[in-house]
Amino acid sequence: MMKKQMTFKPTVLFILLSSAFSAQALHAETALSEPDADIQLKTVEVKGNKTAAKLGTEKIRRQKLDEYLIQDIHDMVRYDPGISVTEGGRAGSNGFAVRGVDKDRVAVSVDGLAQAESRSSEAFQELFGAYGNFNTNRNAAELENISEVAILKGADSLTAGSGALGGAVLYKTKSPKDYLQDGKNYYIGLKGGYSSKSSQWMSSTTLAGRAGNADGLFVFTRRHGHETRNHGGGADTVLDYTDENSFSYKGVARATPDPQNTASKSTLVKLGYHFTPSNYLSGVYEDYRQDRKTDELSNLFSYISQDKRLRNDVSYRKRTGLQYENHLENGPWDSLKLNADKQQIDMTTMTWDIPLKENIQGRNTEVFFRRRGLYQNLNQFQISAEKHADWHNISWDTSYGAGLSKGKYRNSNLEYFALLFYPDILGSKKDTNEFLVSTENKKQHIYWDNTIRFGDKVKLGLGARYDKVNMNTLESDSLTPNVKRQLVWQNIWDKQASFKAPSYSASLDWNIVPSLTLQSKYSTAFRSPTTDEMWFFFPHRDFYVQPNPDLKDERSKNIELGIDWHGKWGNLKLSGFRTRYKNFIDFVYIGGIQHETLNSNGDIVKESWISPTYQNRNRNNAVVKGLELQGRWDLNSIGLPDGTYTNIAASYIKGSADNDIPLNALQPFNAVWGIGYKHPGNRWGIGTNLSYFARKKAEDTSRAYDKPNEPWPFVKHSRNVFLVDLIGHYQFGKNVSLRSGIFNLFNKKYYTWDTLRSIREFGTVNRVHNQTHGGIERFSAPGRNFNITLEAKF
Template identity: 25%
Template sequence: MTVSQPLSPSFRPHPLVLACLVLMAGPTLAQTAAPDAAPIAQAGGTSSLRELVISGSRSERAIEEVPASIDVIGGEDLDPARVQDIRDLVREIPNVSVKRAPQRFGGVTGSTGRDGNAGFNIRGLDGNRVLLTVDGIRVPRELSSGVFGSAAFGRDYYDLGLISRVEILRGANSALYGSDGLAGMVAMFTTEPKDLLKPGQTFGGRVSLRADSEDDSRGVGVTLAGAPNDTLQWLGSVQLGRSGELDNQGENHALNSTRTAPNPQKDKSASVMGKVVLTPGAGQRHTLTLEHVDKSGEVEAYTARSTTATGTLDVDGTTDMQRTRLSWDGRFKVGSTWADELRATVGYQQSDAQEVATELRTAAPTYRVRDVTYTEKLWQGVLQAEKARSLGADWGQKLVYGVDVSVSKMDNLVTGVGAPVYETYPLKRFPPTRETNTALFAQSEFVSERWSLIPALRYDRFDLKAQNSTLYPLTPASLSDSALSPKLGAIFRPTQELNLFANLAAGFKAPSALQLNNFFQNALAQYRTIPNPNLKPERSRTLEIGARDKVGPVQWEAAVFTGRYKDFIDELVVVGGVAGNPANPLTYQAVNRGQVRLSGFELKGRFALGAATDLRVAYGQTKGEDTRLGVPLNSVNPARLMVGLDHRIGDWKLGAVVSHTMRKSTSDIDYTSTPNQFAPPSYTTLDLRASWQVSRSTRLSAAIHNVTDRKYWEWTNVIGVAAGSPVLDAYSAPGRGISVALVTDF
């Protein structure tokens, strides 16, 4: 079955596309309320109210009305004692992880760990194949490639002190959100004034203090909110943080490449947000948000030093990442024949990232600097309408449709001192590129007491236009293409509490500017990379079948999934030439060639053992294979089981979580790149936490991670590390760690 297929004059719609069109082409679309259903167990806790989500359908609805697996994290689950960064955010969520390798980079080559908390891995896929948004605005892309030497840019442009809710959606979602939704989506939503103001309150706020021994971090946050009248609310927030290197269980503190203890590191973060909410009446609501996140760091890279008196004597690294966003979100009640509600979003976002490596050597050049920057400017606009009406005979429909337009301008610069003899600074690895995406989308939802049928369809047109630059010596390639992404979801309610759901969806990811025009040339060694104007978008189709239920004190959700992914882009493939031949140098190019199959299942449950005691269980397992090469997919993490117990005693809440991660089987590892790849053994950790409601408005909380001080390795951080590596302990996870937080609302 072909999905998200680029259109051509001979295009023939796939049966799934036709089915979606037929289902959406019914009478005037409408909806009746689905029967109430109990909330399912959520990651890290549950709510006694129906959990509302947005990411699953582009409009607010109860989570049990979405035919897909979604984890919702908010409230006390975002307590800073438990969650201080995105790595902590997914600590207890099956089939989701965040990579954070140790910073062991060199002066010119080797970028291990420089991307920090690199980004999210969902069901075995990571990087730009996972869509990330903040208040609906796309987060800047990951940029990592061997051609950037010691630089690698991750996607941790967040400050969780500004976030009030996180939704993690599994599976392809391009039918609603377009490119980058191959694996899933992580949608974050910033704090609103209503989150802090109690009914009738005109001024309030929150002050938080936090500290964590795992990376010697400490932080303070102050958020103020006010409602001077019935039509105006405002919010202002400042979050400041300091931290050091992430701990591990390495014991070698040598000041050279044999070191296994972390390199010394000093990080700073400063984030501010201002928000104004206007409700002038007549069903209107306007939200204006200004957000700025700034993260910087310094690393003393002892691990890049030579073990002798010759070679590299010293390497230092600095990193600076900034993201600034200004957005307006407007909602209007229109009550017309074509829409009940209209929503418009316009946002401008600029991100700037810079990584510098400074090296002192005994050989010439004795002093060299590599300075790499990446900038991304984004304009994004969405106009969305919703229409609902009863169809009679106990059926209703709701239509969500609209247009989505974004324009991104991406650029890079490599400069410094003491460039390799085959290069001249400054230069660009890809030319300045403007990416324009224009899309039309529609989702129709048919609802009865027993059934919900939810077809969706989106048409995307993307255009990557590269500009000529004196710092880019090749003739740049440009690319235009389109994709049609269908989705068909269904929910069956045999009883009021039981929901059975299925979701068949397509996804795609457009080529990046670097993949299109990757440039590197070594005239001495006679090899190079060249542009590829014939790249196609990566494509996916996924199927998920699941069930949610509540039987007395038991709430649970189970899902099985499978997916096929085509035209994966491999960035460095030999396409011609001969090594060492100056007339015909060895030539690399980004090409479509990967084909992957992923499948697995997940289980989440909550059991009320008593009025004050809850038992939580979560399990996730994924298997992946590169079907073209017939080898396992190394981006898939091993299976994981989590069992948690929560107990309430008066003003105290106590919790314990036991996590068991299965060993990485040798049959699940592709040894092509690293023949002696290290396969981490299984491990079990115990986490404890407690919170004390000191007063009605003040909460003191603490957590102890890895109570038994277990030494273990996370698979995602050791990919490419040999089993016999003398510095294997450098990649180990932190030992026992303690975090505390004090939060006061007023």
């Protein structure tokens, strides 16, 4: 009877709290019992002193994600000066910027699965991204599914493979063992929160349980909110100015963000079974969808055509997989993992052009609809193993493995007119012609990484990896007829390309004295060109993009030196780095060219006009140098109460490409200083962080690769700014905690550099008035805002 009562009470609390948080109704029967037999675990000896963390590596664990009220990737890197988020306009963000590179040059993975490419060929961005008809961003991960994030700075293809030129962001999802420890057979976690900067409500439920040799995890999260507010809102800016073509710029000069409704839903399920204490088989299912519905009032064309333009940008990811784990007392490995995964990522944009009320012309009024999608499917198999060995005063940790994957990249287009009042009646034929060549790739890799410790004085790291990437175009009957004809003629139809890349890493840590460590690291990375960079073709007289199937893969080499001072009081690390990029790919204007073309009769003819022509080409090199400072001081070491601390982080970076061309992705100097107190029993805590962002100097920017001496026009809005944030929490008993934070406490108005460099001069979206910069207020960062979460754990 006692056992039934103990099982019933948490269930009642779970139902009550689920209702309070407005989580989705959940009906489940969970059988939880003690393990059938005692499991003899291997004894693990933990040895004591603090050691220096790896150069260029930071891990953000679940506890920190919760403590800092992290709801998205902007929050995740808020206090890390060495990394920022690349803005992607209406549809969200476009990955990360690290050490002078961004987008696809910073690898992103979830449990070892590479996330979608941004299709970031600058040619594609200029033509289609500039009009907002494609969702060209990288997909995001639901952070409530994540147990740990590793941020790697500097070249590191040994860890992350293709794309880790400047670094990598590696997500690891939760598992049942994160919650079922110390003999606990069940876990119930409920969380709800609100973020004022986007009026976002969040609810999340985490359930974990063990029954006999089986265990499982279920995480369900929902979010719904609105557009991210700019500083102070404000009224629209209406300009009387028009250019010589009499185009009104009222739309791009809009001062407030476009109205937007956002919603996301995420499900993570993991189920596993221990056949023996040393053999474990588990399966995973993950499903995530995010919708951003926007009334695009700032769109240039919506004010030229006097139509109302509505958008829905959808990011969808689904993953299924199996993992087998084996542990050996003696053998070629201590642990072995086999992973087989299938991943689907869809990035879609739907557009509706609807006449304004005063322009409706009766029952025959037409609405224009367009849907364009980018689809990336991945099948992947990986094997990895780890082994530890000791010989007298020497210890050796080694990991090795291999992997292979097959990816397919497709796109779609659908557009037509329909009657406004009778949407089933079409006003035109459905156009399904595609703009991009579909492609597939096959990737293989093998690696071996080692860490050798010589007593407590010296730690040596040596690793190598070899990657092979094969890509080819796929035939399609859906391409625009003219584009298809030219592709066949230029021998780009069913084209193949292959890239082979060795990657290396070597590091040496020398403990001069127990509290002082000198560190050094050398590492390399590569990025194979995207399929768009090689084969994107757009034969238009006003903007001609020529493919370049002869592109080389990009390479980077990183050298880093550091000194780490550590002890019971905390730690302080100063490091300097130099990263050299080779074969940098950029979108280059190659001149006005009179092109030959293949007409519909199959004859080669010379066009009668000269087209401004662009092409993706390799630069020779780029160099980035910088200094980073990180430290934490536990102030009880000088007599203050236990739990009092202060921390600091700062980053200074400079660099340029060939002929001293500035790199816009470089962040100006920024630093964070924090001080706070956390009760030793974690009953409550409070902290403040002071952040400083230096302005971006005009001479450190460039307008374009072919206009290196012209600064980025919107850099003049960059200013020095100090921001103050307050964060605190209170624990109610042992089960419920309340966390809250106030950000930009003094309501400073400022523009982040990543936002300013995302503004376009060309196209119809993400723009301001080019001459007057009317509408720049729309891109200001949020003013004073707050975040609050309430969490219960049983």
